[in-house]
Amino acid sequence: MTESAARASIAIVTYPDVQMSAVLGLGDLFTIANRNSRQSGGGVLSVTEVSGRATDDTDGEPFAAVILPPTLKKSRGRNEKTIHEWLRAQHAGGALMCSVCAGAFWLGHSGLLKGRPVTTHWLLEDEFRTAFPDTQVNAEHLLIDDNDIVTAGGLMAWLDMGLFIVNRWLGPQVVSDTARHLLIDPSGREQRNYRSFRPPLTHGDSVILALQHWLEGHVDNEVTVKAMAGRAHLSDRTFLRRFKAATGLTPNTYVQNLRIEKARGLLERTRIPVSAIGWNVGYQDPSAFSRVFRAATGLTAGEYRNRFGVVARGAVTHGLPS
Template identity: 40%
Template structure:
């Protein structure tokens, strides 16, 4: 007897239509692979618009919030949609989001004290709006059981494949990935991110220190030098810098230097050893460890993937 997995995709205003339709087509293609493998499972897909179709919906297994393309609906979704998501979750549906869809999911309160991810460029806004959510911005996909979130705009593909693996079989997902010519191996969002410092915090002394770091990242930098520049004690500077930037000074400096290294790896033929020396590291192996910790790839693997 065939088991049907009922999926609902929320086609909210300004949702990314390539993802809305792409999800639907991915699951239809998965059904063909499932049939070829003689498994008694089928995905059913329904697209619903929150201003028309929320009333009288029957029980479903998966509800998906796709990425946002334009506009600000994801920041202020209608209360009816939030209630719908809460009701679906209470009835046992797995709630899923991709990219900015996580904002809608977080608005329900269901992500409070839970782990999630969203697009790396939206991290600061998300943290400010939803401080109770533990944001794992380096992760491309966070599967927290009954709630699954994915990062960037195209992470809907990773989310779709994850659901195929969960509800069908992992080998069905891999077969589907081969057919789509999509990488089904483990990826992380931090491979693709770039460090964008916070400059709009209003602390002029800390801003001065940040500007100094940007212009002098290849020089010897430490809390003592920066605190003197900001006319503060080291303790006061450490506290105010961390509050303003959400990073400790050493973490901030490392991210600036790693960002510069990524840019040089992508745009110049310089070796990593030469780059390390040029941006202020005498110990190349030490900087290699910092690079891997922040990016998640070795310098050679980064260059092979992106250059």
Template identity: 35%
Template sequence: MTIDFFKMTDYKFAIIQYPNSLLSAVHGFNELFSLTNNLCQKDSIPIHIDAHILTLELLNSDTPYHAIFLPPSIDKHAYQSSNTLLAKWLDQQHQSGAILCCACAGAFFLAETDAIQNRKLTTHWALADALKERFPKQQLDTSKILIDQGDIVSAGGMMSWMDLGIALIRRFTQASIVRQLGKTLVVDTGNREQSYYRQFTPRFDHGDSKILTVQHYLQNHFSQTNSIKMLADIIHLTPRTFLRRFYKHTGWNPIRLHTTIAHSNSLQ
């Protein structure tokens, strides 16, 4: 079977190579996605990950990405300094539907954004005190290797970038590709399939900014009681129009999605 390239689904991923970021992770992400493309092509799966390594000078708000990856670093000066330019760019991408992902010290950059407010992160256990000192209001759970909140995904240890990459590959491709990756790289993906892969994955890249606003609201306020009318009022739509558009773009009823988000967070 050959791939119909006219039906190819192309996903844009950005790997942020900030100064003194861990190059083994930066290029490891890139090679992981390249290997994924090879496996998809071999199995005639019409999916392609278009990965870009971006230095801070190359950040462009005109180019939207499906997922953005913030790699680790072993240089504390690289991640303990404020970077408002990067934070603003990450917020713009998140508002356009991007999934924001970080591994280890990359959590410092994510914690500086507005997108992470009231959300939970994990990072390397040795960085927990420094992160809490700089961001005292940030919710942190370093007992978790990976915390997947749909539009925000964080991973803990220095080598957890591979867990992070594999989790996103599973979301955008198929479980069979992850199993083949495990065999090729000689890594165990069994635990990932049993825990992370059961999680729901609502779409964030549908392009409807009003519905995306409600999705982000539900992610941030999962512990609150919400009604269809209240959610519709947030984006100034009638309940009927809101329900129709929400289901069209996400495939979910908003109240059911809210319940699922709350349950997922209770398991994190």
């Protein structure tokens, strides 16, 4: 919903180790949006960089929105009590609280995310769940709007957050004009379009690790739990327990994730027909492959290839026609 305002005040928090490219990029995005808005007689966004170590300098009326950008380092804000108190005060005063990527940790440690749906970078999902078990983490989404709290995942998701802010206060036409200026898509992306399956390999269970290595080259086989347990020389029950303990996944879920990851690679690097790719990664039913791939990535296999493929159209690979 667009909120009309002659001037909406936006705070970008420059906490310790903040990603300055995001801070400056957001400033530039809002500058371009303001220029486009003024041309049509609209309002503007007034942007302030608020130092995480000097939040007491901003006493007074709360901001319309507060943004916590990403960080490229390990900062999580756990002990930044001054910032936590300031964030809670801003929220209590009516500010829209926003985070990008690891910035969600700062909101979490402020106590503002309890029971809330939230997203962050998919690589940080497990760390975030451990730190804040009372949140509803949905890392497949690039942006989650929960009314007074908005979170975005991914280092570059500050673009999505910036356009969200622009839409909320300046309207969809300014979003369109700004996105066109920056040559970016204004909407429609999801984090699951980009995430990769990175199975844990440092769990210390050599038997399960050997099976994982074997699976890497045999996803096209009809791999059953019984077959995997037999290869690991374990009973079905013991195998299921040890596999879940080592990888965090059931064997069937693990194999499905591995197959989809292999399919992504073939779609990106080759022109093998989609039906053949499904067969190559273990799906004998093309419709089943299509359903599973779309559920995992948010895209059809053809859409994924069009967006991420790096092989020229018309190329022939592995002896198969394009």
